[in-house]
Amino acid sequence: MKPAWKELFKAIHGGYWLAVEYRNRKQEITNYWICVRNLDPLNRRITADGMHIMTHSFMDEAQLYIDSIVSARALEGTYAPVPQELVKDIRENPEKYASVFSDVSNLKILQYLSECHRLDEVPFKTDFALVGSLDDEVLESGTVKLNEAQYVQLLNKFTNEKNRKDSFLQMKQLGMNLLSVHTKKGLYVLAYQPLRLNVRTRELCETDDIVICTEFTINGERQSIRQFLDADEMYLLNNFKQNAENIRDLIASDHPDVIVDDMPYILETGRKSLLNLEQEYDGILQMYHDDTVSEPVRAFFGELTVHSRRKKSFPFALLNSEINLDQLLAMNHAMRYPVSYVQGPPGTGKTMTIVNLIITAFFNGRTVLLSSYNNHPLNEAVKKLQSLRYGDGLIPFPVIRLGSNLDTIRSLREMKYLLDQIRNIEVDETVLRDDFKTRSEQAKDLTAFLENYEERLELLERRDAAEQLAASSTQMNFSLGLSAEQIPEIDQKLKEIGELKTEDALKLIDTDFEALGKWLYYASIRCLKRIFEPKNSDLFRILSIKDDESMIREFNHYLCVPDNLKRFLRIFPAVVTTCISAHKLGLPEPVFDMTILDEASQ
Known part of the structure; x- marks a missing residue:
């Protein structure tokens, strides 16, 4: 189960509803969807609008205790207003929220990397189809109204997603078709407008930028947009809204064997990944929570200024x-x-x-x-x-x-x-009991020798840099300082170390x-x-x-x-x-x- 605080962080910053299993005072478990409005880290309490998942009834500004949340899952694909004041306070006062979110900066980095990894996968069209028809399939004011059956279908879809055995391998996204190409192999979705479910208003709303699929998977085979557009036409994708009609006409005229489809309808794309990167990152966050962070991880986050x-x-x-x-x-x-x-x-x-x-x-x-x-x-x-x-x-x-x-x-x-x-x-145990004392005794001398060699390499780099600066500088005092002081000092250190050869190092290794x-x-x-x-x-x-x-x-x-x-x-x-x-x-x-x-x- 993912840590509740990690999913809470994602929901607050991403503008998602949060599905929670909540233990009440009677120790009963109830399922809610909540839209976080505020967070009190001192009292470990959340202020949120909520929806009871069984009755679809809403409650405003409910008070929930973080420690009573048994599990939580950010519902990516839903829309909730981002609590901007709370986000600002978390950013400016991370220590205030440390008891809830552990390490705010690291959490942001890991979520960003996880999102990049998933978006790097090639999308494909899923089998999802919205029940019934839409009264108006064209986005009006950035929204699509849903009827009761469609609304319930989407709620059930989000609820059941966590029960899929391979759900962690897929990132799914609802969208409005803007331009697709029907080929002999199948449908290539070239551009779509991502949509999110506004749980409160029962609408699909436009919240993100248009997605251009330069690659798309059809029946398990990766396809490229280059089969439809030439290299000198690719620039048109940089401003799709302005060039949509031109792109459609180019594909239709140059490829008469395909059907270009710019009719607006709801579709769903998916992206599969072989690696559950979020699970790996959960392990890193758990190390921070347990204060058992390894040195490579600390170095990655810039916490080591000197190599140990x-x-x-x-x-x-x-x-x-x-x-x-x-x-x-x-x-x-x-x-x-x-x-x-x-x-x-x-x-x-x-x-x-x-x-x-x-x-x-x-x-x-x-x-x-x-x-x-x-x-x-x-x-x-x-x-x-x-x-x-x-x-x-x-x-x-x-x-x-x-x-x-x-x-x-x-x-x-x-x-x-x-x-x-x-x-x-x-097994000849007498051979294994021989601990090669000579090798162990020589190891310290070899280490010292190689450290001298590394220092010599660094000095040679410094000398080369100093000579180049002295030759290129227009300030005479600066050039003289390098030539008369720093370079001779480096030369003296190089002389003290002396020439170091491979054969000298091999004398310190049992051969x-x-x-x-x-x-x-x-x-x-x-x-x-x-x-x-x-x-x-x-x-x-x-x-x-x-x-x-x-x-x-x-x-x-x-x-x-x-x-x-x-x-x-x-x-x-x-x-x-x-x-x-x-x-x-x-x-x-x-x-x-x-x-x-x-x-x-x-």
Whole structure:
């Protein structure tokens, strides 16, 4: 259930009615729709006009207590006057409302991002049809009058929407057709006027700007407006009202095989999304409510002015010596921060850096999520990790590739194969008890070396900027100050640091690659064998399901449970999946020790 305060905030600022389940003094639950007029945060009381959902009777300026609201849902698509004075007071005095709305600024940002995400989806026409006919289908004064049957139909529609299992995947919007094109494939709604239900006056009213659909989905297939308008005609859409007749005539004359429809009638569009972004954002808001906000989230909202660093130094585990200082620096940063963004053009060793980083994370007992919007870099990294060798055989490295149903099914099959391969292999505990003390002792020296290298890079950038300023400035005193004071000071610091080379850094890293391969081999088997523990019997049972569809459904449900995910990460501490599919992993809360984002995620 969504937090009532979040939906209350949305209803107040968006101008929506709010559907609430309210517990009265007799502890009875009653369903109301309310239109918020004012809010008293001190007494936690709402002043609102209300409608009893069963009788459709109204009450004015009812007093409701926030803590008695069992659940709430902002009814997007309804119209309520925005209480401007209240909105202004919330904006100017957020601390006054902190006990109700937690963090006002963050709430606004998340609602804005959620709305952007949904509007980015391509619309389609739903099967909704308003019962009966309209006396006047043309908007008069921005409204359409509804008869009793139509009004009740819309009330029931809004009431029943929350019971749809996939309702969170769809954003629906009523509108008046302005221009549509009947094609052989179906109806392309090119432009419509959004309408909202004024619950009190029983009208559909015009409240938002005209929507132009540059893309539209017909029978599951995405279509583009470019099939009707040429590139040099697209500017006409910038002022649709003024150019509507011209647009209609252009399409009709250039495309005689279609029918252009500018008759006004009520329609409904929908937008589907694979990702329930609001649920993810609810998790962020809950972290603020519980005061358990992670550092990446705090940084996103501008609450960290200085990056916090983990002081611990982590020993590196490299597959080979083919690495440079920039790649080592990237790894050092990744091990010291919870979220890392790896960027680099082709040929710079980005994939190998990610692979070395995942192995280093595994070596240090850390869980890691590698994610990207692009499948290619994920598949390349997994391919390399699954190709690691020790002696004459492969290392069964505990990495799993999740994502689409096809990716997940393939991984579950590979998981079953791996388990059959390692079931009877005895783990050499003496190898795992070797804690590689040399690596740990050298880790601090390596960290200091890389920090010096980072400082050197920053000094070189400062020197370059100072030289350019000195050369371009027309103020002699300013140029002299740079040339005579700042640049020599930078040069002195560079001299103190000295030249830093990759071979010097590699001297601080244990390069016994054969010993590392042996450790990875047995450490990987130890992780995978945990699936045979009694507490992982549910996962083991899922792998025995023969029907692929049933197996993936059970597996996805299994990973949604936080405790199951934690147990799963003891078996597969490295998870690779797309950014979209990452939402399937547990609840929207910090789970992994490290998250690596490939540059394709930008």
